[in-house]
Amino acid sequence: MIDLERCKTDEAYRLIARDQLLGSFELFVSHFFYWTYKKEFHWSSHHLIMTDFLVRLHRGEFVEHYNKCVINIPPRYSKTELVIKMFPSWCYAINLQCNFMHLSYSDDLAVDNGDTVREIIKSDAFKLIFDDVSIKTNKDTKKRWAIKDGGEFYSTAAGGRVIGFGAGDVQAVEMPPDGNYVFSGGIFIDDPLKADEAHSEALREKVNRRLDETIKSRCNSSYTPIVVIMQRLHEDDFTATALNDTEFDWKHLCLPALDENDNALWPDKHTADRLKAMRKKNAYVFAGQYQQTPTPVGGGLFKDSWWRYYSKLPPKVDYLFIAGDTALKAKKVHDYSVFICFAVAEGRLYVLDMVRGKWEAPELEIHYCAFWNKWKVNKPKPRCSYIEDKASGTGLMQKMQRIAHSPIRPIQRNIDKVTRAHDTTPYVESGYVLLPMSAPWLSDFLDEMSKFTALMTHKNDDIADVLFDGVQIAFNSRKKSMFDVV
Numbered sequence: 001m002i003d004l005e006r007c008k009t010d011e012a013y014r015l016i017a018r019d020q021l022l023g024s025f026e027l028f029v030s031h032f033f034y035w036t037y038k039k040e041f042h043w044s045s046h047h048l049i050m051t052d053f054l055v056r057l058h059r060g061e062f063v064e065h066y067n068k069c070v071i072n073i074p075p076r077y078s079k080t081e082l083v084i085k086m087f088p089s090w091c092y093a094i095n096l097q098c099n100f101m102h103l104s105y106s107d108d109l110a111v112d113n114g115d116t117v118r119e120i121i122k123s124d125a126f127k128l129i130f131d132d133v134s135i136k137t138n139k140d141t142k143k144r145w146a147i148k149d150g151g152e153f154y155s156t157a158a159g160g161r162v163i164g165f166g167a168g169d170v171q172a173v174e175m176p177p178d179g180n181y182v183f184s185g186g187i188f189i190d191d192p193l194k195a196d197e198a199h200s201e202a203l204r205e206k207v208n209r210r211l212d213e214t215i216k217s218r219c220n221s222s223y224t225p226i227v228v229i230m231q232r233l234h235e236d237d238f239t240a241t242a243l244n245d246t247e248f249d250w251k252h253l254c255l256p257a258l259d260e261n262d263n264a265l266w267p268d269k270h271t272a273d274r275l276k277a278m279r280k281k282n283a284y285v286f287a288g289q290y291q292q293t294p295t296p297v298g299g300g301l302f303k304d305s306w307w308r309y310y311s312k313l314p315p316k317v318d319y320l321f322i323a324g325d326t327a328l329k330a331k332k333v334h335d336y337s338v339f340i341c342f343a344v345a346e347g348r349l350y351v352l353d354m355v356r357g358k359w360e361a362p363e364l365e366i367h368y369c370a371f372w373n374k375w376k377v378n379k380p381k382p383r384c385s386y387i388e389d390k391a392s393g394t395g396l397m398q399k400m401q402r403i404a405h406s407p408i409r410p411i412q413r414n415i416d417k418v419t420r421a422h423d424t425t426p427y428v429e430s431g432y433v434l435l436p437m438s439a440p441w442l443s444d445f446l447d448e449m450s451k452f453t454a455l456m457t458h459k460n461d462d463i464a465d466v467l468f469d470g471v472q473i474a475f476n477s478r479k480k481s482m483f484d485v486v
Contacts, residue, residue, distance in 0.1 A: 002031050007128050018129050021093070025051050025058075028090045029082065035125035036116070044266045046255050047078060053253050054087050057225060058094075060181030065251040067186065067225035070242050072292040073255045075195075075231045077266060083229050084113045084190050088153065089120045091183060093130045096150030098185035101167040101218055105194045105207075107157040113190065114155030115142040151185055158192035158238075159207050162214055168224030186225030187215060189238070195289065198233035199457075208241040216247070231289040235296065235451065236459055257290040295450070296457040301421050302449040308431040310350060317345040320352070320378065322371070322385040323469040325462045326364060336462040337364055339371045341382060342470045349433045349474040354441040356463065365399055372406045386411050386469055411469065417461060418454050420468040427471050 002021065007014040021028045026043075029051065033041040041047075050071065056062065057069060073079050084102060091098045100117075104110040120126055122135055139146040144165075146152040154165045169184035192210075197203045215226065228242055242250050257265050257275050264272040279286040288294035320343050327335040336356045343350040355371050357363070368385075375382050387397055389410035397408045413420070427433050435442065444463070451458045 001034065002129070004035075004125055004128055014129060021090075021129060025055050025087070025090050028093075029086045032086065032089065032120055032123075032125065033081070035123065036120055041081075042268065044268060046073070046265050047082065049253070049255065050079070050082050054083065057227070058091065058183045060183065062225075062251045063181055063223060064249070066248045067223050068242070068245075068248040069225070069227045069251040069253070070239055071227065071229040071253045071255070072232055072239060073229065074257045074265070074270075074290045074292075077255075077269065079229050080113060080190055083227065084188055085116045085120070088117050088185075088188070089126070091185065092117075092121060092133055092147055092150070093126075095182065095184060096133060096147050097169070098147075098183070099151040099165075099167050099170065099220070100153045100185040101162070101165060101187045102153070102155045103158040103187065103189045103192060103215070104155075105158055105191050105197075107155075107160060110155040110157060110190075111142050114145075114153055117153060118142070118145050121147075158189060158210060162218055165218060166220040167218055168220040170220050181223070183225070186227060187218060189215070189226070189228045189230075191230045192228070192238045193230075193233060195231070195233055198237060201236075204234060204236060204238075208236075208238055211238070211241055211245070232292045232294045233288055235294045237294070254292050256292050257286075296453045296455070296459070299453060300450045301425055301452055301454060302428060304446065304450055306425075306429045306431075307446070308434045309437050310434045311437050313343060313350060314345045317343050317380060319344055320375065320380055320382040321470075321473060322375065322382050323466045323473065324368070324385060324387045325465045325469075326387065327358065327462070336460060337367075338462045338466050339368060339385075340463075340466045340470060341371070341375050342474065344474050347432070349427070349470060351433070351435050351445070351467075351470075353439070354445060354463070356441065356444065368400055368406075372400070376406075383407070384409050386473060388413055413465075413469075417465070417468075418456065420472075421452060421454070421464065424468050424471045427475060432475070433467075433471065 002017045003013070007017055021031060026048070030041050050073070053069075053071065057067060060067075062069060071079070071083070088098070088100050102110050102114050104113065118135060121133060127134070134148045136146040136148045139152070143156070144152065144154045152165070156162060167185055167187045169182065193204060193207050219226065228238060230237075230239060232239055243252060255265055257270060258272065259265070262272055262276070264270055264275055270278070275290065278290065283299070284295060320341060322339055322341050324337070324339040326337045337359055338354065338356045340351060341353040343352050353371075353375070355367060357367060359367055372382070372385065384407040386409050389397070389412055397410060400406045400408060435445070448458075448460055448463045449467070452461055452464045
């Protein structure tokens with residue numbers, strides 16, 4: 001710990017202490033946490049992982065990701081203290097010109113966090129060592145304050161309006177030609193949505209839209225850092241929006257409470273036994289908030305352990321067929337279109353291939369033709385395709401039968417999705433449905449099937465719909481059913 005009393009009388013010691021604090025974010029945290037809260041900061045391995053991550057960001061090591069980062073960590077694991085309060089304070093000590101914007105789920109919380117940074121900088125402990133850093137007297141409010149001869153700090157709610165403020169280097173447009181990156185602040189988002197609002201699609205979408213509609217426009221350059229730190233709340237939360245962003249390749253640090261060997265991330269906070277008890281009590285909350293792998297409410301109907309895999313097909317294949325599910329529109333808010341090629345052999349159903357995408361009608365036709373043509377040269381070739389007779393599927397059937405010479409049988413799904421799922425689970429659990437050992441689409445297939453719930457709280461079920469069709473065709477084709485030609 002730095003001896004502040006000695007700093008007052010020993011200038012050489014003060015300058016050494018200053019250099020040590022500037023050179024070590026961990027030492028800075030230990031020192032100013034103590035002087036801010038009058039107690040020691042108790043370090044754990046995950047704290048060091050986070051501080052190392054932040055130091056690497058500060059050095060510019062994530063420029064290939066445009067300095068856009070997501071950190072997922074359980075609640076109450078010191079994320080706000082390290083990332084939102086201590087890190088900006090350290091950054092101002094290094095560079096007066098930092099411009100920070102801090103967003104959180106409520107205006108009051110964001111302002112309180114920003115005010116802690118302000119109070120650290122105004123403290124005697126800080127001013128004694130960093131005497132060149134001070135708050136501008138005519139711009140000194142909790143919500144927005146400025147450094148004398150330097151940058152600003154602005155706090156507000158993630159879903160609120162942001163006007164007249166830009167984060168990062170005000171002089172920068174892109175990376176300097178010499179590649180010498182200088183950290184100058186950024187946008188730091190801590191828990192953009194309250195946990196009890198995560199299941200409201202309207203509230204989630206309102207916050208998620210802010211990334212493209214407002215937040216990105218507040219960056220002074222493409223390389224201005226955006227750091228999102230949060231617990232996972234839903235499979236379609238702000239983390240998902242960031243990681244699915246097509247403009248930037250986000251750097252992702254994920255810290256689950258239990259690792260793959262059931263070792264606790266912070267044993268002094270939660271022992272492994274305590275975490276297991278929490279998981280048993282509420283598996284859904286634990287999966288999202290503590291393990292950072294949110295699953296839909298209601299629990300998946302299809303267990304990962306049920307799936308059986310094949311490395312090659314049996315010598316004798318009875319027949320192949322294709323089943324498809326076509327979406328109404330291709331926009332992001334709408335469903336996928338999916339085509340799967342199945343093989344029936346030795347009384348089992350083999351999933352051979354899958355293609356999935358969000359396509360408008362012309363693209364849909366192109367992708368179907370390509371998929372059909374790929375498999376029609378197989379021996380045996382698919383006997384026909386089965387596509388639901390509605391909306392885009394109806395038009396596709398009429399066109400493809402004429403253009404691709406593809407035999408298509410229309411089907412009607414007159415049974416609700418959950419009933420069809422329950423009709424399918426015995427075949428999967430008993431090993432009558434087999435998947436390839438490896439395929440580029442396999443992770444998407446397994447992910448969607450594991451999230452299918454009886455409460456219909458999952459996000460997508462297009463793959464599931466086609467699988468249900470495939471099982472019905474393969475194992476119930478002799479029965480009069482929804483698959484009779486209409």
